[in-house]
Amino acid sequence: MESVNAAIVYYSSTGTVHALAQAAADGAEKAGADVRLRKVAELAPPEAIATNPAWGQHIQDTADVAEVSLDDLAWADVVLFGTPTRFGNAASQLKAFIDTTGGLWRQGRLADKVYSAFTSSGTAHGGQESTLLALANTFYHWGGIIVPPGYTDPVQFQTGNPYGTSHVVSSGPPGDVTLEAARYQARRAVTIAAALKAGRAA
Ligand SMILES: Cc1cc2nc3c(=O)[nH]c(=O)nc-3n(C[C@H](O)[C@H](O)[C@H](O)COP(=O)(O)O)c2cc1C
Numbered sequence: 001m002e003s004v005n006a007a008i009v010y011y012s013s014t015g016t017v018h019a020l021a022q023a024a025a026d027g028a029e030k031a032g033a034d035v036r037l038r039k040v041a042e043l044a045p046p047e048a049i050a051t052n053p054a055w056g057q058h059i060q061d062t063a064d065v066a067e068v069s070l071d072d073l074a075w076a077d078v079v080l081f082g083t084p085t086r087f088g089n090a091a092s093q094l095k096a097f098i099d100t101t102g103g104l105w106r107q108g109r110l111a112d113k114v115y116s117a118f119t120s121s122g123t124a125h126g127g128q129e130s131t132l133l134a135l136a137n138t139f140y141h142w143g144g145i146i147v148p149p150g151y152t153d154p155v156q157f158q159t160g161n162p163y164g165t166s167h168v169v170s171s172g173p174p175g176d177v178t179l180e181a182a183r184y185q186a187r188r189a190v191t192i193a194a195a196l197k198a199g200r201a202a
Contacts, residue, residue, distance in 0.1 A: 004194045006033035006186065007072045010082030011040045011094040014054040016120040016167055017082045018062060019174050020182045024080050024118065024165075027183030031190040033078070038068035040097040068097060070104055078114040078147075078193035080186055081135055085119055088127030089134050098138055111143030114193040116185055118165035120174075128166040147192050149185045156181065 006028040012018035018039075025037040042049075042059060049055045073079060083090040090098075104110050117135045121128050139146050150162045159165065159181040167174045174182075 004031075004033045004077045004190050004197060005036075005075050006190055006193070007036045007038060007068070007076035007079045008082070008186070009038050009040065009068045009072065009079060009094075009097070011084070011091045012062075012082070013044075013058060013084060013091075014052065015058045015061070016169055016174060017084050017118070018058065018065075019179070020118050020120065020165055020167060021080075021082045023174075023179040023182035024082070024186040027186035028078075028080070028190050030183070031187040032194070033190045036072050036075070037065060038072050039065045040068050040093050043093050043096055070101065073101065074104060074109055076113060077197060078116075078189045080189060081115070081117045083117070083119055083131065083135065085121035085127040085131045088130040090131055101142075105142055108143070112196075113142075113144055114147050114189050114196065115139040115142070115144040116147050116149075116164060116189045118182055118185060120167040120169055122169050124168050124170075126168070128161060129163050132161075132163040132166070145192075145196070147189045149181065149188060152188065153184050155184050 008021050008025045010017050010021040025035050028035045083094045117132050119128050119131045149156055158177045165182040165185050167178050
């Protein structure tokens with residue numbers, strides 16, 4: 001397989017999306033990609049974080065995860081973005097990073113890459129699909145190649161979200177099926193990015 005660079009860029013307050021991001025990184029690695037797992041910067045004020053002990057704990061637990069930089073996007077052939085649902089939309093922390101990409105976008109350096117996204121919500125029907133579709137608006141502007149999981153693998157018939165791996169937090173932490181869906185989504189994105197790369201090189 002053509003060597004592919006995969007960036008998994010995520011925001012997580014309390015660890016759910018981080019777990020999905022780790023599974024996606026695993027899937028991308030197993031598909032043969034060079035992988036960078038990157039968190040976006042935490043922008044919430046300490047007083048907000050202090051309202052939820054799990055939030056502060058997660059920040060400590062992931063202190064060793066590198067923060068994303070624009071170079072990670074420039075480097076990548078495929079980028080998977082992960083965000084919790086925030087009122088049916090992406091978290092502002094991830095959006096703030098996306099809003100620093102104007103320079104790369106202007107140079108056309110975000111175009112022609114493969115993009116895919118995953119999410120979690122507190123409740124079922126809490127806005128997972130609207131969150132993923134909202135992120136996809138950015139991919140259109142970048143001239144990206146959006147690769148959703150669709151129903152292209154049996155695991156998708158179990159998790160049931162063709163837009164991107166999604167988890168409902170009120171059902172407990174992500175289980176085997178959801179983590180496998182995240183691995184599969186990343187594997188599919190990497191495989192398609194590799195085919196595109198090989199085709200362009202031919
Ligand atoms: C400000 C805010 C807005 C939220 N909006 C929604 C929402 O619209 N629908 C929903 O189901 N859950 C909502 N949630 C719950 C989060 O989506 C949930 O806590 C998150 O998916 C957990 O992911 P994490 O552990 O990676 O932070 C919201 C949480 C916060 C703090």
